[in-house]
Amino acid sequence: MNRPLLYILALAILGCTSAPPPAPDPTGTPTAAPSKPKSASNFLTEAGKTIIRTKKGRPWLMEAFKVHYKDAAQQAALDNVDWILSDTAGNKLIRIQAPKAVYRIEKETVEFAGGVQARRYDTRDLIKANKMTWNGKTGVLRGSEGVSWDRGKTHIQGDTATTTDKLERILVDGHVRVTTVLEGDPFDTGG
Numbered sequence: 001m002n003r004p005l006l007y008i009l010a011l012a013i014l015g016c017t018s019a020p021p022p023a024p025d026p027t028g029t030p031t032a033a034p035s036k037p038k039s040a041s042n043f044l045t046e047a048g049k050t051i052i053r054t055k056k057g058r059p060w061l062m063e064a065f066k067v068h069y070k071d072a073a074q075q076a077a078l079d080n081v082d083w084i085l086s087d088t089a090g091n092k093l094i095r096i097q098a099p100k101a102v103y104r105i106e107k108e109t110v111e112f113a114g115g116v117q118a119r120r121y122d123t124r125d126l127i128k129a130n131k132m133t134w135n136g137k138t139g140v141l142r143g144s145e146g147v148s149w150d151r152g153k154t155h156i157q158g159d160t161a162t163t164t165d166k167l168e169r170i171l172v173d174g175h176v177r178v179t180t181v182l183e184g185d186p187f188d189t190g191g
Contacts, residue, residue, distance in 0.1 A: 060085045062103070062110070074105040083110065085134070085165055092121045093166055094141075096132065108136035116143070120167040126150045127161060127170075139165045147172060153181040 064078035081101040085094045096119075098112035116132040118141065119125065127150075129143030140162065147161040149170060159174025 059088070059090065062101075064101070076103045076105075077101075078103065081112065083112075083134075087166075094121065095119050096134070098132070110134045110136075118143075118167075123151065123167075125167055127163075127167070129161065134165060141165050141167075155179045 060083065062078070062081060062083040064082075065080035066078065068077045070076070078101045079099065081096070081098045083096045083098075083101070084092055085096075086092050096110075096112055096116060098116040099114040101113065102111045103109075104111070110133070112132040112134075114130065116129050118127040118129075118132060127143055127147065129147045130145035132141065132143045134141050141164070143161040144159070147158050149156045149161060149172060156172050156176065156178050158172035158176040161170055161172045163170040
């Protein structure tokens with residue numbers, strides 16, 4: 001065999017037998033992800049919906065498909081809203097559904113818009129309005145731009161409606177029209 005070829009072969013074998021490089025030092029313990037900012041602590045996301053819960057005042061829960069929160073204005077614009085108000089014992093009082101709403105945090109108001117429907121849980125009363133505003137400080141619910149109220153066989157229409165958030169009393173105002181079913185003959189004097 002050729003001597004130069006043996007030298008090259010020996011050099012190649014001996015040159016490749018050096019020790020492997022040292023292992024890197026182990027890394028430190030992984031850190032947790034940063035927490036949510038304080039201003040967004042009331043917002044949770046669940047199955048494509050954003051859920052907002054109140055932390056002060058009357059307990060309520062709002063679900064929305066989309067939320068656009070403005071920290072400087074302390075308000076959230078919401079799409080496809082489903083809002084439920086409860087009493088202090090946790091009993092559901094009223095449910096409001098609307099295509100859009102604006103939640104003003106500092107004023108404690110929720111302004112619903114566009115085909116708003118409010119339903120009272122215990123009596124199944126239904127109030128419909130183009131706009132509806134709930135004031136959390138006063139507990140007043142006000143519908144405007146055309147309102148209808150259905151309770152049993154009674155239907156009342158008007159321009160505006162004002163009630164407590166428990167729907168205990170309701171005042172319908174402006175171009176009021178009432179349709180109801182009367183029991184018996186209203187002209188029968190009984191004699």
